[in-house]
Each structure stands twice: as structure tokens, then as C-alpha cells.
Amino acid sequence: MWRGPNWWQVAAVIGTGLLHLLFLKVIGYHLLFIIGAITGWTYYVVKSSKSDSNQLRDWGFRREGFAPSFFLTASVTLVSIGVMALIGWQRGHLRLHWHMLPLLLLYPVWGVIQQFLIQALVAANLMRDERGPRSIWPALLVSACLFATAHVPNLELMAATFLLGATFTPIYLRWRNLWPLGLCHGWAGLFFYFWVQGSDPVHVLLKGFR
Numbered sequence: 351m352w353r354g355p356n357w358w359q360v361a362a363v364i365g366t367g368l369l370h371l372l373f374l375k376v377i378g379y380h381l382l383f384i385i386g387a388i389t390g391w392t393y394y395v396v397k398s399s400k401s402d403s404n405q406l407r408d409w410g411f412r413r414e415g416f417a418p419s420f421f422l423t424a425s426v427t428l429v430s431i432g433v434m435a436l437i438g439w440q441r442g443h444l445r446l447h448w449h450m451l452p453l454l455l456l457y458p459v460w461g462v463i464q465q466f467l468i469q470a471l472v473a474a475n476l477m478r479d480e481r482g483p484r485s486i487w488p489a490l491l492v493s494a495c496l497f498a499t500a501h502v503p504n505l506e507l508m509a510a511t512f513l514l515g516a517t518f519t520p521i522y523l524r525w526r527n528l529w530p531l532g533l534c535h536g537w538a539g540l541f542f543y544f545w546v547q548g549s550d551p552v553h554v555l556l557k558g559f560r
Contacts, residue, residue, distance in 0.1 A: 355475040363467045366391075367500035381555040388463050395466070408526075409470040415525030420533075422521055427534040431541050438545030445544070449552045453540050457551070461539065462532025468493045468515055469522040469531065477523060490519045510542055 366387060373383035399406045406412065438444035476489035494515035498508040518531050543551045 355478055356471075359471040360475055363471050364496065366467060367496060370500050371502060384460055384555070388460065391463055391466065409466065409474075410522065410526045410528035412527060415527040416529055419521055419525040419527045420530035423518065423530040423534045426517055427538050430538050434538075434541045434545045438541075438548075441546075441548060443545050443548035447544065447550065449550055450540060450544065453551060454537065456536075457540050458533045458536030461535030462528055464497075465518065465522070465528050465531040465535055468497050469519060469528065472496060473519045473523060474526075486520060486523060489523070490516055493519050504547075506546060507542070510546075514538065 370383055370387070374380050395406070395409070395411070407414075435444060473489040473493040476492060477484050477486070494512045497515035498512035501507040501511050514535065518535070522528070522531055540551065543549050543554070
């Protein structure tokens with residue numbers, strides 16, 4: 351039997367993006383959304399892996415392909431951070447803050463979840479077609495657009511996340527390893543907020559609790 355994309359998974363990712371906008375722009379409790387999203391999707395991953403022992407590996411939670419994926423992803427991220435440093439210097443945002451240290455450790459956790467949603471549940475889903483090979487372009491554009499749309503109406507962040515999604519999707523589809531993508535996603539996002547936007551992600555997360 352032909353197996354196509356799992357549209358329920360794609361719809362769930364879209365729903366998560368809409369909830370992100372609701373909590374960030376309307377309700378104002380961004381941290382609650384992140385905790386809920388990490389908890390909910392981690393539960394889904396664990397539950398799915400119990401019913402299918404190969405599911406974690408198929409999604410990209412594995413060791414295979416880590417080294418080449420990390421090398422390429424880290425190279426792109428280092429170049430991006432260099433560009434962010436130049437922008438931050440020009441805007442007067444180039445600084446180091448002690449909040450960066452815990453965020454360097456914690457932000458990648460949220461990065462892995464986001465890459466799981468965008469890459470494993472959207473991009474890989476759209477590429478699944480047992481009738482034959484599919485073009486990468488629809489999966490690349492859809493995943494990049496969904497990632498950008500989740501950050502409306504911040505135009506700079508939308509552009510950055512679109513580029514991130516468009517760059518990371520081919521890397522994921524080549525090596526199917528989520529770890530380097532989530533790690534570099536977290537690091538790139540950290541410097542983007544501090545140096546490009548001139549904002550502290552900790553203050554954004556705690557918005558609504560003050």
C-alpha cells in the first residue's frame with residue numbers, strides 16, 4: 351500500500367505554531383508555552399518510540415550522521431554568528447551578558463524540539479512517497495515558511511527563521527540527525543536575540559510573570 355505524508359502530524363505542527371503566536375502575542379506567557387510544548391511533544395516522542403522501536407532513529411534521534419551534519423551545520427552557524435556580531439557592533443548591541451551562559455545550555459533543548467517539528471514532522475513527511483523520489487523544493491519551502499510564520503510579526507526574526515529552515519532542511523534530509531540542528535539552532539537564536547535584536551531572551555520568557 352502506498353504511504354504518503356501523515357497530515358495529522360503536519361496539522362499538529364501548524365497548531366503548535368498557532369498556539370505559539372497566541373501565547374506570545376495575546377496571552378503573554380511565553381515560558382508556559384515553551385514548557386507545555388516541550389512536555390507535550392516529548393511525551394509524544396516517548397510514546398511513539400514504545401510502539402515502534404525504530405521511530406526515534408527514523409525521526410533523527412540517533413548517532414548516525416552526526417559528524418558530517420554537525421560539521422556543516424556548525425560551519426553555517428559560525429558564519430551566521432559572525433554576521434550577527436557585525437550587525438550587533440553596528441547597532442551597539444554587541445555585548446556579553448551572564449544570561450548567555452545558561453541559555454547556551456538550555457536553548458538547544460527548545461531548538462531540538464523545534465527542529466523535530468519542522469524537519470521530522472513536516473519536511474520528512476512531505477518527502478515521504480513510496481511511489482518514487484520527490485523533489486526537495488516543496489518540503490524545503492513549506493517547512494521554511496511555517497517556521498517563519500510562527501514568528502509573526504517580527505520581520506527580522508521571520509527572515510532569519512526562514513533562512514534557517516531553508517538551510518537546515520537539506521542537511522537534515524541528507525543525514526537525518528536532529529541533534530546538530532537543535533544545538534546550532536539554540537546557539538544561533540541566542541546571539542540573534544542579543545546582538546541583532548538587542549533583547550534578552552530571559553526577559554522575553556518571563557514576560558507576563560512580572
